[in-house]
Amino acid sequence: MKLSGRVLATAMLSVAVFPFASGIAAADDAPPPIVEDFDYPGADQIYAQYHIRLLKGDGHILFADCASGGTLVKVWSRAAANDFFCFRVTGESGYLTMDVPDVYAVTGDQHELKATVVVKNVATPTDIPKNTYTPVGEGVDPKNGFTPLVELRSGKS
Numbered sequence: 001m002k003l004s005g006r007v008l009a010t011a012m013l014s015v016a017v018f019p020f021a022s023g024i025a026a027a028d029d030a031p032p033p034i035v036e037d038f039d040y041p042g043a044d045q046i047y048a049q050y051h052i053r054l055l056k057g058d059g060h061i062l063f064a065d066c067a068s069g070g071t072l073v074k075v076w077s078r079a080a081a082n083d084f085f086c087f088r089v090t091g092e093s094g095y096l097t098m099d100v101p102d103v104y105a106v107t108g109d110q111h112e113l114k115a116t117v118v119v120k121n122v123a124t125p126t127d128i129p130k131n132t133y134t135p136v137g138e139g140v141d142p143k144n145g146f147t148p149l150v151e152l153r154s155g156k157s
Contacts, residue, residue: 040096051079053099060094061087061152071109075149076139078102089113093155103149104139108132116151119144125151 040046040054046063047053054063064072066086073087079101087096089111106115106128113128117137128134137147 040098050081050085051101052077052085055097055099057096058094060091061089061096061154064088073109073111073113073152074107075100075103075115075152076105076107077149078104078146087152089154091155093153095151095153097151098149100149102146103137104147105133105135106149106152108134111154114151114153115149116153117147117149119147123150 040057040063042063043054061073064086066072066074066082066084068086068088070088073089074084075087076084077100084107085100089109103115103117106113106126108128108130110130112130114125115128115134115136116123116125118124119137124137126134126136126140136149138144
């Protein structure tokens with residue numbers, strides 16, 4: 001089969017201008033792979049303002065303004081300007097890893113939680129019942145010393 005010059009020129013122009021139409025894309029045109037690393041968004045700004053380091057989470061436990069009201073988890077810490085920091089739980093389950101210094105209690109909200117503090121270099125999880133002020137770390141025993149909170153979990157996460 002012989003192609004006319006006009007048909008051949010049109011075909012070549014289509015491949016040159018629309019390379020994706022042929023199903024072949026240049027390597028430079030490929031989008032980068034989407035990889036979720038679960039790093040906490042805005043963590044550097046929160047650290048600069050509140051001196052707590054939020055590390056990774058699934059997006060269901062979020063740092064919150066304590067004045068915003070509603071159902072909040074309160075983390076009682078000697079490092080907090082007003083004695084506590086707040087978090088909002090937005091799903092049936094969630095997790096957030098962090099480094100919140102000098103924690104001595106957690107007040108649960110409508111969700112049962114598990115708070116893990118480091119006591120004398122040992123990760124120590126504590127169940128936090130709904131709507132309950134629960135001592136952890138130093139709050140359980142002053143001999144535990146200053147204890148950082150390293151993780152909050154809610155639900156079955």
